[in-house]
Amino acid sequence: MSQATRGLAEFLAGLRYEDLPQSVVERTEDLFLDWLASALGSQGQHPIPLFERYAQKMGPADGNCAVLVNGKRTSAYFAALVNGASSHLIEQDDLHNSSVLHPATVVFPAALAAAQDLGKSGRDVILASVAGYEAGIRIGEFLGRSHYRIFHTTATVGTLAAAVTVAKLLDFDTEQFLNCIGSAGTQAAGLWEFLREAADSKQLHTAKAAADGLLAAYMTAEGLTGAKNILEGEQGMAAGMSKDADAKWLVDGLGTRWALAETSFKFHASCRHTHPAADALLDLMQREGLAAEQIAKVTTRVHQGAIDVLGRVMVPQTVHQAKFSMGTVLGLLAVHGKAGLVEFDAFSLTDPRVAAFREKVSMVLDPEVDGAYPQRWLGRVEVETVDGRHLQGAIDEPKGDPGNTLSRPELEDKFQRLLAYSGARTPEQGSELIAKVWRLHQLEDVQVIA
């Protein structure tokens, strides 16, 4: 039995609300609000209604747990499923850089559904979510870059992060945590292959990760046992799904390093892999006073992961695919100054100026950028102007990263913009939700979050 996996389980079992620094508590509320915005912002968009219909067909007609996009109540499993699907669609949810995990979209659907089912408080949700972030991020780091080349980490590791979150709400001891991690790890799945045709699997992945993680924890509470060494064992996750796993990450800085505080908020509405180059280009254009038409060529110097994820998309066929097109993202910024949800819908597929700019953009692997990744996401672009100048743009921390983060007013603004985008809630309802989330640490009952 590995000491690293056991060490992680002991930490999770022993973690108390009183152990959390105030900054971590507040940051969890920030992340929760940002997640709520992402979930509500997808209302009505394909394929979210498909998940709603599936939940109505297979689940109970009522229950304790809120489906955010339609206000219906159901059982915890289906609330986690639909909220997990809906919070990753518009590509506005958070990201942890070095694990390449989007924690919010798997942790919070599980946390809210289980807490509403079990009658838990806001403090319970915060504590459980911190546990989910701390475990999920470390397991993502443990599985390494080789895992991410084939597997969608937010799907695979997300199942474990969600399971740990619900396990903490169920107040598990160390042995129960080990069983629960075993039952979650053996359900972990999700392949990047869907990107080629922009299939809907990304929503299936986050839906299933949140719901299957919850299932693992509830079944553990019933008495189901799991593999105690699912992460490191000879026939476990690392053996089957990684070539560069390193157990040291599983216990890295437990109790002193708060990985949750290292997460980044999304600023542009595109795949996070486009953001470093996007910010570097924006910075360069502002510095030089350049307009889109003055640019002849853009070479983005990127890490391998960006090429793996973005390299497939040449001419995007859907708005969702456009968010994975480096040329389109840079084109929106160069031509319209923003790459938000509104700009994607209005311009990403049909604006000839954006399409023309897209053709000017290429990606090349940069050893420095790749070497720094995934701890740091460096932005490097080379621009050739129509009048023959060669310019370079560089940023070391994209907007939304911990050292360049969003303030609470910026988060509130993003929240209201996403609600307005989908029409899921009125601005007044949005303000009420914001007020509830900023008091999450005092809420006796999280039923009011719906």
Place this chain on the structure above:
Amino acid sequence: MSQATRGLAEFLAGLRYEDLPQSVVERTEDLFLDWLASALGSQGQHPIPLFERYAQKMGPADGNCAVLVNGKRTSAYFAALVNGASSHLIEQDDLHNSSVLHPATVVFPAALAAAQDLGKSGRDVILASVAGYEAGIRIGEFLGRSHYRIFHTTATVGTLAAAVTVAKLLDFDTEQFLNCIGSAGTQAAGLWEFLREAADSKQLHTAKAAADGLLAAYMTAEGLTGAKNILEGEQGMAAGMSKDADAKWLVDGLGTRWALAETSFKFHASCRHTHPAADALLDLMQREGLAAEQIAKVTTRVHQGAIDVLGRVMVPQTVHQAKFSMGTVLGLLAVHGKAGLVEFDAFSLTDPRVAAFREKVSMVLDPEVDGAYPQRWLGRVEVETVDGRHLQGAIDEPKGDPGNTLSRPELEDKFQRLLAYSGARTPEQGSELIAKVWRLHQLEDVQVIA
């Protein structure tokens, strides 16, 4: 886009009941009855009641679909889940040799649940189940031996087999089959690591495979798209989970080779990897008139897969683990002449004669046996007697294999024995169920199977 995956999807979309040879139809009924026995035979045994409680907590209180072990009705998802869990517990369900897939435990729970939900006939169930067997077996062969070393094929490939089964009940066209296979493949999960502590994951695996496959098909019917090349793509299943995948198997003999007819029925109540050596020892003991006490040493000559799966268990701690102990299985046969469910419960952990025999048994890798595997499961044993003789036992086709199969009376006998073992049904109820299954091809409504 791969021609092999597309070829498989085209075959599945075009397959009609009229295309099935009579022998395949009858064999499907045989396999269905054998599956029903396995599902009912586990009633009341840990961890099945945990799945029942979970389904009651998360699912609707009523529905069209039967949970076999408790007679309750629920939605298709939860019926598939509980019936998938229960039909693999007692290790009496079927096996396909070269794919190392247990098809019944994933195909039939999905088939019955979806057919009851959709109001389909017995012929529909037969056709859909054949589709699930043909696809699942070929996908298992495609992923190869390297996959099985780490991944539990019945879990991973089982998700695809179940999805294809339900897809056929939903009468999908080729494009829908491709989407459905994509959504199933990206959910495929299940690691062997749980064997080390005899954890409960095997039931979780078959439960989830059946239910997640059903989910993939229902979501495809709603309009969810999936990766079109999930099996062979650069970031698909083979890329992530196999080192020796070969696409030729995906279309091997479609329409002429009926892989369903190649499956084996379980005769002993133990892991199938023990059966070749078990039958070889039984044959040798009968031939030589040997009693257990006359045997000093047994060397079983086995394939690598047997060592991978059975090699962990030295002294079994549970009855379930005993089914994975080569020494215990051979001990039961040598001392008691049988290794059925009754013998496992009564003698596998506590009988000192069985324990003594267990200590005499070892496994060694045999190049001939390993080379024939997984197409053929050869049984080879070397026995040293207490009076110094060296004897050899060999069988080329274990009892239950296609060339040495169980007749309908033998299947009926096994069915009634498993029902009596668990007490799930009276012999009269058992006889009624048998009569229904032998008329499955004529049943207008499969609601009566419950």
